[in-house]
Amino acid sequence: xxxxxxxxxxxxxxxxxxxxxxxxxxxxxxxxxxxxxxxxxxxxxxxxxxxxxxxxxxxxxxxxxxxxxxxxxxxxxxxxxxxxxxxxxxxxxxxxxxxxxxxxxxxxxxxxxxxxxxxxxxxxxxxxxxxxxxxxxxxxxxxxxxxxxxxxxxxxxxxxxxxxxxxxxxxxxxxxxxxxxxxxxxxxxxxxxxxxxxxxxxxxxxxxxxxxxxxxxxxxxxxxxxxxxxxxxxxxxxxxxxxxxxxxxxxxxxxxxxxxxxxxxxxxxxxxxxxxxxxxxxxxxxxxxxxxxxxxxxxxxxxxxxxxxxxxxxxxxxxxxxxxxxxxxxxxxxxxxxxxxxxxxxxxxxxxxxxxxxxxxxxxxxxxxxxxxxxxxxxxx
Amino acid sequence: xxxxxxxxxxxxxxxxxxxxxxxxxxxxxxxxxxxxxxxxxxxxxxxxxxxxxxxxxxxxxxxxxxxxxxxxxxxxxxxxxxxxxxxxxxxxxxxxxxxxxxxxxxxxxxxxxxxxxxxxxxxxxxxxxxxxxxxxxxxxxxxxxxxxxxxxxxxxxxxxxxxxxxxxxxxxxxxxxxxxxxxxxxxxxxxxxxxxxxxxxxxxxxxxxxxxxxxxxxxxxxxxxxxxxxxxxxxxxxxxxxxxxxxxxxxxxxxxxxxxxxxxxxxxxxxxxxxxxxxxxxxxxxxxxxxxxxxxxxxxxxxxxxxxxxxxxxxxxxxxxxxxxxxxxxxxxxxxxxxxxxxxxxxxxxxxxxxxxxxxxxxxxxxxxxxxxxxxxxxxx
Numbered sequence: 224x225x226x227x228x229x230x231x232x233x234x235x236x237x238x239x240x241x242x243x244x245x246x247x248x249x250x251x252x253x254x255x256x257x258x259x260x261x262x263x264x265x266x267x268x269x270x271x272x273x274x275x276x277x278x279x280x281x282x283x284x285x286x287x288x289x290x291x292x293x294x295x296x297x298x299x300x301x302x303x304x305x306x307x308x309x310x311x312x313x314x315x316x317x318x319x320x321x322x323x324x325x326x327x328x329x330x331x332x333x334x335x336x337x338x339x340x341x342x343x344x345x346x347x348x349x350x351x352x353x354x355x356x357x358x359x360x361x362x363x364x365x366x367x368x369x370x371x372x373x374x375x376x377x378x379x380x381x382x383x384x385x386x387x388x389x390x391x392x393x394x395x396x397x398x399x400x401x402x403x404x405x406x407x408x409x410x411x412x413x414x415x416x417x418x419x420x421x422x423x424x425x426x427x428x429x430x431x432x433x434x435x436x437x438x439x440x441x442x443x444x445x446x447x448x449x450x451x452x453x454x455x456x457x458x459x460x461x462x463x464x465x466x467x468x469x470x471x472x473x474x475x476x477x478x479x480x481x482x483x484x485x486x487x488x489x490x491x492x493x494x495x496x497x498x499x500x501x502x503x504x505x506x507x508x509x510x511x512x513x514x515x516x517x518x519x520x521x522x523x524x525x526x527x528x529x530x531x532x533x534x535x536x537x538x539x540x541x542x543x544x545x546x547x548x549x550x551x552x553x554x555x556x557x558x559x560x561x562x563x564x565x566x567x568x569x570x571x572x573x574x575x576x577x578x579x580x581x582x583x584x585x586x587x588x589x590x591x592x593x594x595x596x597x598x599x600x601x602x603x604x
Numbered sequence: 605x606x607x608x609x610x611x612x613x614x615x616x617x618x619x620x621x622x623x624x625x626x627x628x629x630x631x632x633x634x635x636x637x638x639x640x641x642x643x644x645x646x647x648x649x650x651x652x653x654x655x656x657x658x659x660x661x662x663x664x665x666x667x668x669x670x671x672x673x674x675x676x677x678x679x680x681x682x683x684x685x686x687x688x689x690x691x692x693x694x695x696x697x698x699x700x701x702x703x704x705x706x707x708x709x710x711x712x713x714x715x716x717x718x719x720x721x722x723x724x725x726x727x728x729x730x731x732x733x734x735x736x737x738x739x740x741x742x743x744x745x746x747x748x749x750x751x752x753x754x755x756x757x758x759x760x761x762x763x764x765x766x767x768x769x770x771x772x773x774x775x776x777x778x779x780x781x782x783x784x785x786x787x788x789x790x791x792x793x794x795x796x797x798x799x800x801x802x803x804x805x806x807x808x809x810x811x812x813x814x815x816x817x818x819x820x821x822x823x824x825x826x827x828x829x830x831x832x833x834x835x836x837x838x839x840x841x842x843x844x845x846x847x848x849x850x851x852x853x854x855x856x857x858x859x860x861x862x863x864x865x866x867x868x869x870x871x872x873x874x875x876x877x878x879x880x881x882x883x884x885x886x887x888x889x890x891x892x893x894x895x896x897x898x899x900x901x902x903x904x905x906x907x908x909x910x911x912x913x914x915x916x917x918x919x920x921x922x923x924x925x926x927x928x929x930x931x932x933x934x935x936x937x938x939x940x941x942x943x944x945x946x947x948x949x950x951x952x953x954x955x956x957x958x959x960x961x962x963x964x965x966x967x968x969x970x971x972x973x974x975x976x977x978x979x980x981x982x983x984x985x
Contacts, residue, residue, distance in 0.1 A: 250858075251858035252858075349858070350858045350859070407849065409840055409844060409849075410840070410843035410846070410847040410849065410864070410866045411835060411838075411840040411844075413849070413864050413866050413867065414835045414843065414866050414867075414870055415835060417831070417864075417866070417867045417870055417871075418828060418831045418832050418835065418870065420860060421827075421828060421831065421870075421874075422803065422828055424860060425827075426824075427808055443807075446802075446806075447799060447802060447806070447828065450795075450798070450799045451799050451832065453795075454792060454795045454796060454799065457792075459790055459791070459792040462790065462791035462792045462795065463790060463791050463792075465791070466791040467791060468788065468789070468790075468791065468794070468897065475895055477631075477632035477633075477891075479801060479805060479887065479891075482894075483791070483794050483798075483894065485791045485795050485798070486794065486795075486798045489798055489799065489802075490798075490802070493802075506860065510858075510860075513864065514856055516849065545926075
């Protein structure tokens with residue numbers, strides 16, 4: 224099959240899998256004796272091995288960050304930012320993105336077979352943390368022969384991982400880029416996650432997490448969780464611009480079928496998600512978000528949590544993001560400034576809400592490119 | 605049973621029921637041949653019948669707006685604002701509040717017996733609109749001998765009814781007071797309602813609305829809907845002040861039991877609601893909200909929709925209300941000013957979010973009292 228792919232895309236890509244026989248000790252106290260990480264890479268590692276960047280995905284993302292899989296017309300989730308001539312320029316950088324542990328796209332997670340039992344993990348898969356992910360990503364870096372990343376880069380939950388890298392491995396990255404992130408969830412953020420979890424866990428087809436043993440999936444709960452997520456990813460303005468109060472049939476019908484365009488959009492998002500994402504992975508991801516709080520072990524003092532980082536930071540926020548509003552990024556900026564760290568911060572005027580970090584917004588791309596140009600010059604890329 | 609009731613309360617109250625044999629033609633095209641409205645009243649109607657005010661309830665409210673029912677220690681939902689010496693001063697005003705049609709607390713609704721079939725309406729109860737409610741309330745006014753309300757007053761969905769009164773019966777009220785309201789829902793508002801409805805309707809115990817025939821209730825869905833509602837009633841700040849990221853057991857447990865205080869609060873709110881509210885009423889109320897849009901029949905021109913009102917208006921909003929933010933009230937103010945109507949507007953600094961309209965916030969109470977004093981003087985109360 225041949226495809227006409229855009230010239231500024233990395234083009235056809237395929238994931239690879241890396242098996243790890245070393246045990247991984249998790250924050251929860253459990254140990255994974257062995258595990259796999261699925262990842263993709265774009266661009267070429269230079270001879271000095273200095274031009275590698277690690278891209279980190281958010282809640283429902285995966286390793287497929289850019290380019291196209293054979294036969295698919297849908298590019299990776301960060302196609303706007305990764306490719307030749309784009310902010311993360313694959314002509315200059317060697318880009319790595321792996322599916323997080325606990326994911327459902329090939330890395331070891333709830334849908335994987337537990338080698339100890341011969342059955343899928345399902346509900347038995349341990350709750351993992353951002354720190355666990357970073358630890359497993361460091362093992363992947365070792366396996367790929369990458370001693371020091373030119374940058375760790377992510378949006379939302381991916382940005383939290385970029386920050387955790389700077390805390391846990393200060394000598395293994397030069398730059399940390401966290402976009403539309405927060406130093407920890409607010410009570411409201413946790414509340415939305417909890418409603419999503421309750422939707423999944425109270426679905427009668429959840430079966431205490433053993434739904435695959437029963438040959439079912441908690442479709443209703445997972446769809447509700449996704450619908451709710453989508454509301455928090457879009458701004459009120461973005462929804463108004465996209466849907467307004469448009470009626471699908473131009474009139475009110477006085478029933479509970481789809482009437483407004485926004486209802487149609489949400490139901491579609493919910494239904495299509497159910498066929499491509501695992502409910503237990505969704506639970507795990509929301510828990511990793513809730514638990515992320517690097518200041519917690521420093522008497523809630525974020526400045527102390529960031530005292531030992533050595534990376535330079537870029538923080539980016541978007542004006543209409545109400546999931547992680549600009550103020551949340553500024554908390555991180557403040558804590559870095561308290562420590563006299565090298566930090567750039569930009570608040571981008573954008574009406575797309577939290578999802579803005581995925582979108583080709585000109586100011587954002589320009590700013591991101593400029594910063595990555597600086598990174599490239601530093602590492603001779 | 606004797607109770608020590610606060611001196612500034614209307615004290616012990618009891619609901620009354622009014623039966624209507626006249627048919628009520630609904631916006632959906634159906635007709636209710638007969639119906640009941642349950643209501644409470646506080647204070648005394650004066651000889652001129654000029655001091656009556658109509659209080660209108662919001663989504664999960666009812667006719668029990670103030671005082672105490674025999675044996676209960678929980679006052680009515682607007683105890684903060686109704687009583688002797690309070691903004692809606694029962695020493696001066698005769699206050700009426702009825703349960704809306706389609707409700708589940710005594711007025712005809714899904715849990716009532718359909719006299720035509722001898723069975724409960726359930727899913728067969730027609731979807732009602734704000735206009736239908738106002739029409740039924742006008743019939744109640746007739747029955748009580750009230751030709752003209754001194755004021756129609758409500759918060760949130762209640763505020764929408766107060767506005768609809770001014771549009772539909774311009775000569776039957778002197779003042780319309782709409783607090784924390786909006787001229788129509790935004791796409792985001794509709795989206796939240798749709799997730800709540802989907803939670804209820806996809807609950808296997810919903811049985812296409814015939815759950816009472818099956819002897820069950822869609823508990824899971826209704827609890828989810830309520831949890832979600834609560835997030836939108838509170839501001840992010842209010843949640844932070846109330847719960848922060850406090851852990852119930854002081855530590856993370858790496859499981860899906862309640863860990864954060866906010867999770868405990870939401871689960872409790874969801875569970876307790878299930879025992880006191882009907883799922884189909886919840887669906888109906890959210891639809892009435894979605895459909896409310898008086899500008900729609902005037903080419904989306906709110907100024908034209910309000911051109912014929914004769915009431916004076918008070919609009920109040922709260923700074924941290926993100927469900928119906930101050931800008932939504934200002935849209936109404938603008939449309940009234942376009943028509944040179946008598947309008948007062950106040951934006952109250954408050955961090956309680958949408959729920960602020962229910963709370964004894966000093967600036968709010970003072971402002972509300974001052975306005976009601978003006979109303980009382982006009983009607984000789």
